[in-house]
Amino acid sequence: MPSIRQNGQKSPSLMLRRIMPQDPALTLGDLVGKVRMLRVECGNCGRIGTYSLRCLVQHYGREQTILDWKDQLTADCPRRVNGHYSDQCRARCPDLLKVL
Numbered sequence: 001m002p003s004i005r006q007n008g009q010k011s012p013s014l015m016l017r018r019i020m021p022q023d024p025a026l027t028l029g030d031l032v033g034k035v036r037m038l039r040v041e042c043g044n045c046g047r048i049g050t051y052s053l054r055c056l057v058q059h060y061g062r063e064q065t066i067l068d069w070k071d072q073l074t075a076d077c078p079r080r081v082n083g084h085y086s087d088q089c090r091a092r093c094p095d096l097l098k099v100l
């Protein structure tokens with residue numbers, strides 16, 4: 001198994017923080033009044049989606065965390081299924097960077 005340090009890459013936790021800077025406990029309810037639509041993008045899979053926050057709250061409830069919702073949303077992603085570290089699904093919500 002190749003060592004990550006030998007490749008001169010950043011540690012996995014640093015990379016993860018860069019990809020998902022948002023609070024893991026952030027809920028849909030926290031975004032009410034801040035955003036109307038929630039975009040999800042994944043550069044690796046080419047996934048791009050826009051979701052109405054109002055519909056998401058109606059469907060999942062205000063207590064649903066963004067992280068869990070995104071996990072459900074991307075559960076069918078082949079890059080999540082195969083689980084290779086170097087080729088993982090990198091779905092993120094770019095709008096969260098603006099409001100938090």
Ligand SMILES: [Zn+2]
Pocket residue numbers: 042044045046047074077079088089090091
């Ligand atoms: Zn993906």
